[in-house]
Amino acid sequence: MNTAITIAGVEFKNPVMTASGTFGSGMEYSNFVDLNKLGAVVTKGVANVPWPGNPTPRVAETYGGMLNAIGLQNPGIDVFIERDIPFLQKYDTKIIVNVCGKTVEDYLEVVDRLADTPVDMLEINVSCPNVKEGAIAFGQKADCLYDITSQIKKHAKQPVIMKLSPNVTDITEMAKAAEAAGADAISLINTITGMKIDIHKRAFALANKTGGLSGPAIKPVAVRMVYQAANAVKIPVIGMGGIATAEDAIEFILAGATAVAVGAMNFVNPYTVEEIVTGIERYMERYHVTDIRELIGAVK
Numbered sequence: 001m002n003t004a005i006t007i008a009g010v011e012f013k014n015p016v017m018t019a020s021g022t023f024g025s026g027m028e029y030s031n032f033v034d035l036n037k038l039g040a041v042v043t044k045g046v047a048n049v050p051w052p053g054n055p056t057p058r059v060a061e062t063y064g065g066m067l068n069a070i071g072l073q074n075p076g077i078d079v080f081i082e083r084d085i086p087f088l089q090k091y092d093t094k095i096i097v098n099v100c101g102k103t104v105e106d107y108l109e110v111v112d113r114l115a116d117t118p119v120d121m122l123e124i125n126v127s128c129p130n131v132k133e134g135a136i137a138f139g140q141k142a143d144c145l146y147d148i149t150s151q152i153k154k155h156a157k158q159p160v161i162m163k164l165s166p167n168v169t170d171i172t173e174m175a176k177a178a179e180a181a182g183a184d185a186i187s188l189i190n191t192i193t194g195m196k197i198d199i200h201k202r203a204f205a206l207a208n209k210t211g212g213l214s215g216p217a218i219k220p221v222a223v224r225m226v227y228q229a230a231n232a233v234k235i236p237v238i239g240m241g242g243i244a245t246a247e248d249a250i251e252f253i254l255a256g257a258t259a260v261a262v263g264a265m266n267f268v269n270p271y272t273v274e275e276i277v278t279g280i281e282r283y284m285e286r287y288h289v290t291d292i293r294e295l296i297g298a299v300k
Contacts, residue, residue, distance in 0.1 A: 001284055002291045003277075005039070005258050007236045008159035008184035010120050012039035012094055012259065015292060016249065016277045019240050019263030020044055020098035020123060020163070021070070023273075025084035026091070032270040035091040037277050042261060043084060045100035045125050048109040050076035060196045060205040065215025065242070066264055067194050069208035072100045072125070077113050085117055094120040096161070104148055108155050115157040122158050124149070127165030127190040139165035139190075142177040149181035159184035161238065164229070166218075167193050171225045172232035179233040187238035187261065188229060189222045214264040216242045223255050230256025230297055244272065246279020256297040 003014040017040040023029055026041045035041060053073025060067045074080075080097075088095045097119050101107035111122060126148060127139035138144045149162055162178040164171065166189035178186050191212025196205035222241025230237045239257030242264070243249050249260045265272040280292070289295060 001281065001289075002293075003281060003284070005292060005296075007161075007238070007258055008121070010094060010159060013092075014039045014277055014280065015253065015257075015259040016273055016280070017096065017238065017259055017261040018042050018266065018273060019261040020125065021068075021072075022263040022266045025080075025088060027084075027087055029266065029270055033274050035088075035093050037274055038093045039259060039277075040094035040096050040120070041088055041091075042096040042123055043080070043088075043098050044074055045072045045098045046074055046077055046080045046110060047072065047100050047102075048077055048106050048113075050074065050079070051100075055207040057205065057207055058211070060211065062194070062196060062213065062215075062217065064217030065213055066267070067196055067206060067211035067213055068191070069206045069211035071208070074100070077110050081113065081117060085119065089118060096121045096123050098123045098125050098163070100125045104151055107148065107152060111152055111155045115155070119158055121161055121184075122152075122156055123161040123163050123187060124152055125163050125190070127163050127167075139163075139174075140168055142173050145174055146177045146181040149178050149183050153182040161185040161187050163190055164188040165190050166221060166225055166241075172228050175229040175233045175237075179235050183235060185236040185238060185258075186229060186233065187240065189218070189225050189241045192218050192221065214242070216244050216265075218242045219244075219248060219251075223251055226252055226257050227255040227299075231300075243276070244268075246276045246283060249276050249280060250283055250295065253292070253295045254297070254299040258296055 054071030219242030239252035
């Protein structure tokens with residue numbers, strides 16, 4: 001039984017990854033999860049300088065999910081290279097670094113710094129709904145997405161994944177723009193912009209007013225967008241959005257995802273990613289699937 005998949009020449013032992021921002025760089029979870037069993041660890045967003053993030057409160061529970069307005073708080077690329085990469089190198093898993101920025105120059109600075117590190121791929125976050133600077137515009141306008149993707153590709157030594165925003169009218173337009181600009185893969189969806197109001201305080205639940213909705217509530221939207229994007233481009237798609245079980249992950253794969261990333265459920269059950277790896281293997285045994293690639297995009 002073969003669970004290995006390949007994206008842009010990088011081979012993963014299985015298609016299960018962590019979603020950026022929900023797993024740190026794996027340190028906090030390494031007491032629960034055997035990182036060696038994962039296809040990849042996708043790190044929390046890394047910027048050229050430390051970011052403090054948004055004011056609190058910045059997390060709120062919702063029905064079937066959660067809202068967050070963390071604002072991409074991170075210690076910056078210097079600490080990441082010194083601390084996080086050596087930690088991840090101890091494990092037999094691929095390393096995908098999520099890169100964030102406020103300007104094109106910010107992104108390029110991080111991409112350049114990572115060029116000579118033992119990182120397998122870069123995931124470019126141009127789709128965070130909680131950052132008021134330029135990042136969200138890059139992810140919501142096809143011409144901006146094309147521009148930043150093409151510039152990053154000129155600098156990057158590793159294959160580039162562009163992370164797409166669901167907060168757009170036509171996801172296929174964005175997928176095609178990323179592909180045309182040279183992206184090696186795309187990942188989707190990032191969180192959906194949402195809001196919660198505390199009726200007793202008559203105030204917003206988040207200091208930022210709006211936040212990114214994640215968790216099981218967004219899965220049907222995510223599956224639909226992954227299906228549309230996978231049928232619009234030839235490059236691989238990494239699917240995410242509300243994955244809680246192996247069954248959820250398989251649904252994304254059947255819709256056209258080559259790999260899947262697990263996010264919010266890591267907060268609910270820190271063993272989720274490892275359980276999904278095992279669950280996919282059991283599904284393949286049950287239905288006599290010898291190679292997981294038979295399942296990718298099998299539902300048309």
